[in-house]
Amino acid sequence: MRQLFDFDEIRPFYDEEIPDIIRSLTKEEKFRHALKFVVPDVDAFCRQMEECTTKREFQKRLAIPVLNDLARRSTSGVDASGLENLSPSGNYTYMSNHRDIVLDASFLNMMLDAHGFETSEVAIGDNLLVYPWISDLVRVNKSVIVNRNVPRRRMLEVSRRLSNYINFAIKIKHQSLWIAQREGRSKNSEDQTQESVIKMLNLGGGSDMRTNIMGLNIVPVSISYEYDPxxxxxxxxxxxxxxxxxxxxxxxxxxxxxxxxxxGYKGHIHFYLSPVINGELEKLEDCCEKSDVLHCITHIIDKAIHSNYMxxxxxxxxxxxxxxxxxxxxxxxxxxxxxxxxxxxxxxxxxxxxxxxxxxxxxxxxxxxxxxxxxxxxxxxxxx
Structure with missing residues (x-):
């Protein structure tokens, strides 16, 4: 199904675009150089890539096995709990604390796949996409581009487009999506949800913030690394x-x-997936003024994430x-x-x-x- 809005600059690639993009990637020398750090045989890996015709096939055949191998080499184990709170057929906005630029969402998807859930799309900042091939790779791997370095006059337009896309992904594509609770990593692990993230998510809905946020089925995810390289x-x-x-x-x-x-070595990594926060959001009408709803939403998310650290x-x-x-x-x-x-x-x-x-x-x-x-x-x- 095609959408009513123009998301071409930020969306993951459509499956019909995948073969051409992959052929371009496997010819990119900088991409092949980067592969040397994660796979033993670059040529064999690229040949397997060129056989993939969909995002799902790329993840199942290549991305997830690479992540499992990385987990074996650089951790003492990666596991998850709380998945009984969710349904494999559900569509969720996974919102987590942010420790590692690449691996937070990647290992979460590895865990979702291992437990019979569909992998999520991933919201990733364009500040990390320093080469065109990195942008292509992450969009093959179901990433959504978050434009950060834009003029102030365009900020509302860019935020609204991202919000519209997230609403489209959850409600129309029936595709889950991961987003960090704040822009960038929390360097001191003082994990607090930025109100600006909730404001952005709200832009794609109607006039009532509580109803808009409930429609996104937010699942707070607590990520605990034993060591941070x-x-x-x-x-x-x-x-x-x-x-x-x-x-x-x-x-x-x-x-x-x-x-x-x-x-780097990370020790043990644990993911805890809390229940969807909608039950808590339903209570907001009775416990806080309309002007305080934004603060209450961030508090609900923070409490769930903080309570379930390992x-x-x-x-x-x-x-x-x-x-x-x-x-x-x-x-x-x-x-x-x-x-x-x-x-x-x-x-x-x-x-x-x-x-x-x-x-x-x-x-x-x-x-x-x-x-x-x-x-x-x-x-x-x-x-x-």
Missing amino acids: CDYLKAKEYQMKRDNPDYKKQPQDDLFSMETGIS IYSGNYVAYDELYHTDRFSRNYSTEEKRRFMDYMQKQLDKIDLPQKDEAFLLERMLEMYSNPLKNKLIATGVDL
Whole structure:
């Protein structure tokens, strides 16, 4: 079914476009060079790609097996819970916290496929698409392009088009979609849903925000990484911004973060999929003023995400180290504490700065690992 709106610049490719796009990709030298880092035989992989004629076939035959192999090589396991809250025939807007540029949505799709669910489309920022072949690849892999670097005068137009597309995907195509709860990764793991994301989603509906958001079947997803390979890069960026308020990341910085996140060791990764928030949204009429609905929606999403983090021994160690307490000492052994602090030091040693402030950098990294625990305690009503 074709849509009434013009989504050609941002939509995933139609299946009839896939063969030509794939033939173009397999001839792109930079794409073939990138493949060397994830597959053992580039030529064989490209031949298999050229046999794919649909997005689903590409994902089933190539993308998901590559992700499973990556999980075996760079994690101690990836798993998911909460899927009993959902139906494989349902259409959902999966909204999650955002840790890794590439793998958050990719591993979620791997989990959905393993449990008999259709993979979701993925909303991805155009700031990451630094080469045309990357844009082609992600659209073959069911990605939707989020235009970020646009003039202010076009922001409403661009946001409305994206909102219209998401509404079209969920309600007409019956296709689930993943979107992060905020623009960009949360560098300190202080995961808070941006109101601007909810405002954008609301643009594609009618006049009532609560009804519009209910129509998108939002499923909060809690993503918990035992280790974040990019933690030292995020800490480094904190010091660079502290020392130079005008510091701006370059495109190559995001590329290096993508490479580091993909190849680096992540320990265990867990996804928890909460129930659709519509039951909570139905109660809003009685519990808050119309002007407060936006805040209430973000609070519902945040509470669901925070309540369902998986907490690892390193999170407990980081909290006690950051706040100079032994509150959670029963939750980790002496060996687990030593291993985590050794890991922190190894990550700190990777940071190359002319005036390296190791105490500041360590504090930032401890925050990254302690904030999920802190927010879970608050969301579940535990007194801090």
